[in-house]
Each structure stands twice: as C-alpha cells, then as structure tokens.
Amino acid sequence: MGSSPKIVVLGAGLAGIGAATKLKTLGFKDVTIIEASGEAGGRIAKACFGKTWIDTGAQFIHGASEANPVYCLLKQHGLLTDVVIEDGTELMFHSKGHRVSADLANRVYEAGEEIVRQQHRGSPGKNMGDYFAENSLGLVNSWRVSDEEKMDILSILTLVGKSLLIDIGAQALNSVALDSWQYYTNMGDDLNIEGNMFPLIAKLLEDFPKDCLLLDRPVVKISWDGSFCDHDKRLYPVSVECENGEKFLCDHVVVTFSLGCLKAAPVTMFDPQLPDDKREVIEKLGFGCVNKIFLLYEKAFWERDAGSISLLWEDETPASLSTDSPQWQKNIQFFTVMRPREKFGNVLIGWCTGSVAQHIETMTEAELSAAITCNFRRFMGNPCIPCPKMVLRTQWHSKAFVRGSYSYIPAGVDGVIMDQLADPLSSRKNSSEDLQVLFAGEATIKNLYGTVQGALLSGYREAERLSQHYGRPVPSSTPCSSPTAI
Ligand SMILES: Cc1cc2nc3c(=O)[nH]c(=O)nc-3n(C[C@H](O)[C@H](O)[C@H](O)COP(=O)(O)OP(=O)(O)OC[C@H]3O[C@@H](n4cnc5c(N)ncnc54)[C@H](O)[C@@H]3O)c2cc1C
Secondary structure, rough: OOOOOOEEEEEEHHHHHOOOOHHHHHOOOEEEEEEEOOOOOOOEEEEEEEEEOOOOOOEEEOOOOOOOOOHHHOOOOOOOOOOOOOOOEEEEEEOOOOOOHHHHHHHHHHHHHHHHHHOOOOOOOOEHHHHHHHHHHHHHOOOOHHHHHHHHHHHHHHHHHHHHHHHHHHOOHEEOOOOOOOOOOOOOOOOOOOOOHHHHHHHHHHOOOOHHEEOOOEEEEEOOOEEEOOOOOOOEEOOOHHHHHOEEOOOEEOOOOOOOHHOOOOOOOOOOOOOOHHHHHHHEEOOOOOEEEEEEEEEOOOOOOOEEEEEEEEOOOOHHHOOHHHHHHHHOOOOEOOOOHHHHHHHHEEEHHHHHHHHOOOOOHHHHHHHHHHHHHHHHHHOOOOOOEOOOOOOOOOOOOEEEEEOOOOOOOOOOHHHHHHHHHHHOOOOOOOOEEEEOOOHHHHOEEEEEOHHHHHHHHHHHHHHHHHOOOOOOHHHHOOOOOO
C-alpha cells in the first residue's frame, strides 16, 4: 500500500474533527472529511437569536478542569473569558402560586442530587427510576417537617429527577440503568459556557485544508472488504458513496455518525452488512432526545442574580416521573437564565427531554410561547408577565443527520458494550487486521459518552489506533497539551 494511506472520516462533529486533525498531526497526509450537512460541528451548533449567536446544541463543559481536553482547547483559544462562573440564584415557584423558600429548595435539591449522582457500580438489571423513587421517599420520611412542607419537598425531588432525565436525554428514569456511570470519568464541576461552544469548531478547523472538508455530501453507502480501483490504478478495500453519486475510495474509513443515525441507517448503508454483534449493540444502546426553547423578553421578570427558574407541580412525586406527551406542560418546568445579560439580552432557556422533547418539535413556537407564559403567570402569581418577543425551539429529533441528542445506557445493559461499538472492522478474507472501518463518536466511549470531550477523545483514539497500526509513534500528551497545530 505504500506509506501514505488514504483515510476518509465521515462526519464533521467533534469526533470527526478530532480524528482528522489528530491524524494530520500524526503525519497522515491524505485525510478527507465528508459531512452530510452544510456546516461542520454536528451536535455543536449555533443559531442567531436576538442580538447574538447562541449554542443550540452542547453548552456545558461537564468537568471544567485541566483533565478535560475540550475545556483546555476552549481556554487555549480564549473562549472562556466572558463566561459567568457563579451559578446564580435558583428560583422555585409552586403551582399554587407561591415561591418556595430558597433555603428549603437548596437543601432538598442538594440531598436529591446526592441520591442520583452516585456511580452505583455493578447493579445489573436495576434502574434509576426505582432507586430514585425509593430513596427520595426514605429521605422525605427522615425529615421532621409539616405535611405541606413534605409536599414541597416531594415536588423539589421530582424536579431533581427531571433534571437528571434532561442530563440523560431519556424518556423515563425507569428505562435507564442504575449503574450507567460505573465507568464514568468525573473530570470536575460543570461549567455553562453558553454562546462559547460553537466558536471552537472554526478554531479547530482553522488549519485543516479547506478542500479536504467536503460539506453537503450525505453518505449513502459504505462498501468495505472489497477491491476498488481508482484513477491512480491503486486498489482500495473501501468505497464511500455519497447521495450525489460521488465515490471516495480509501484504505480506512472512520465512521462518526450519531448512534441515532446508526440505528436509523438502512441495511444497505454498509456492504457487507455490519456484523451481528455490532448491530445488536447499536440496537441495545439508547439514544435520547433533549430540546431547548429559547425565550427572548423585552424586560426581565426575574431577579438580576437569578441563574434558573423552576416550576414545581403540586401533584408530582418522584414515583410518578414521566415524560408522556399528554403531560408535556409539566415537563417544561426548568429554565436557565442566559448570562451575561449584556451579551444575550433577557433570555431564558426552557429544557425538555424524552417524548416531550419530541412532542414540542411538532408544535408551533407561538403555541409554546402561549403555554409557557400561562404557566409563568400562574406559578409566579403575576398575571402581567409578558409573552416573549421571540422564541426559538430546537428540533434535534427531526434533524436527519443526528436524530436525537445523546446516547444513554438502558436498564439491563452494561456500558461495556460501547467498547464493542468502537471495535474496528477488518477484512474477513484474510487474517491480517487491516482496520478498514473504524468507529468514533460519543456513543463509542463508555467513560465519557454523551459529552463533547467524549466525542473528541473518541476521534483521537481512532487516529492513534491507525498510527499504531502503521508503527508510527504516538506522542503522549496531557489533555492541556493536546495538539492543535497541523
Ligand atoms: C441539545 C443538546 C445538548 C447537549 N449538551 C451538551 C452539553 O452541554 N455538554 C456536553 O458535553 N455535551 C452535550 N451534548 C452532547 C454533545 O453535543 C455530543 O456528545 C457531541 O457533540 C457528539 O459529537 P460526535 O462527533 O460524536 O457526533 P455529531 O456531533 O453528531 O457528529 C456526527 C456528524 O456526522 C454527520 N453525519 C451523520 N450522518 C451522515 C451521513 N450519512 N453522511 C455524512 N455525514 C453524516 C452529522 O451531520 C454530524 O455532523 C448535547 C447534545 C445536544 C443535541
């Protein structure tokens, strides 16, 4: 084959960009990225809203520390300078029209988080919903409070469960494995960097050759284990075909499609078909959906130092957690305030998950605006709260080249199967491991799935796998010294 293998990376999300840029730094010359949409970034995406640009996809650094390569890259590129570090006050309002005491809200929220944020190693078959409901009840019963306070506490704990569902993206906590995070690497506290995530994509691609990033080319077929002849008369084992008929022959293809796209791919996408064990893993893993509703107001109706506004429904308990669409209004109850106000204006983000996230994709923004305003008025006891002057709702489930938000581990499944998803495919005709089809993406990394750093590191992992395959040294790098130059 010679010393210059042809490598094609499918998808220009963070995993694809990570793989392609790392391959370049490792000395591979012939690297092309093929992306279906008209823009790079994938689930790191932007939209113009009001007076600025906003992140419609990822906006939190889960683990803002030097151990996190994305945090380090953002820092290196000066993208963290105007980030508001303080969380801001959490405001909670009850459906009966009163404000919940901040002291009670904080104490209960913290206790609820203690229950849900444990790693729970080796609890096969158990689910988060049962565990959370059981332990929440135990917690409430252990506190000496009035019956009325008890109801408030249960509502706050329900909110904790719903926030957890948003983090996971799933439909119901009952469908999520209790030991989902048994392999998880905790890199530190979360940092909300709203409006600063998407610029990283352009920074990472700054030195990547423009003519090697091919946009607007949905891939429809990946033929492997073949022998395809190119104009240069060389034979290649892999052929990638785009919707427009263009074909790209190569020695290795790195597939970074979302798990949602892999689940939805027609059987004809891979030829020969993916092996049974790979298809089984794709089927078993969960791919959830989270959507955001951006609401821009003429004037803020919340306090200046507010970081979030939550609406607590009186008849909800941790045992009744559900995102069934008839209940959709009850599941748009958590709003973060975009800060700094000087940059974004008076903007709230409403968060929703599971079937509600899918349901709101079918509604008009005017319908959403009316329902949310009605709830704010009722819960905050203020009939004068205005309607937002602008609304933008994301539609991640309907996005053909994503089909949801991020992967999760369903009850009864061990996250170790993400390793199987990451396993590369080699020729079945000869015994040599020739790594024809490699897999990267957030769903392929069990210790950081669902995160931006997981996506990036999975791309680096596959680039390093190829480098080792060719006997090239892989320089050891600490996250904050990750190569950016090409
Ligand atoms: C609403 C939302 C909020 C999130 N919030 C956070 C957060 O706060 N913090 C965090 O760490 N993570 C968050 N995430 C998750 C994070 O965005 C992802 O884990 C990460 O960006 C995934 O990167 P990826 O490269 O694996 O996949 P993607 O970004 O999905 O990239 C895959 C690429 O493949 C392309 N593609 C798909 N099909 C084809 C095809 N047939 N042909 C060619 N190209 C194709 C897609 O267009 C896409 O560009 C969020 C995600 C969403 C949707």
